[in-house]
Amino acid sequence: MLVEVIGFLAGIFTTLAALPQIIRTFKEKKVENISSYMFIALCIGVGLWTVYGIMKADWPIILTNGTSFILNGIMLFFKKKYSVKRKNSPS
Template sequence: MELEEIIGTLAGIFTTGAAVPQIIKAWHTKKVNDVSPYMFFVLIMGVSLWTLYGILLEDVPIIITNGISTCLNATMFLLIVKYKRKAV
């Protein structure tokens, strides 16, 4: 594996996994009042476009990491919607 591939793979792993701790915390505590739904919406749009970009380039690592990021951030967005409704 070339250095560029290693760096790209690590970047994808770290950015994809960044949402996981927040999802776990929101899932367990059911508290999301301090989490911005707008930030997650914008993030979903960004990683969705990165996924599309990867598809257009036929770049599998970009497709996989950003596709997973889209799903994780959408999960967090749904948790925000669900738990903010209960808090109101």
């Protein structure tokens, strides 16, 4: 039982980790200091962890990494969107 609680909490933190960055980027629309490769690697990594969890039928791993895949994907989308915008903007 305890191990499931720890897995669940671990998953909550690693899943929510991308959220403050998503909110900050959505507000500021600035992404220069952020590395795309980090979020590409995170998407591939948590995607594989989701497969790992499915193969082990380990629900904490499946749910947390699946959600994390979506959030990191949003961050990657923001990185592309706000990087391109800056290049075209006249200033």
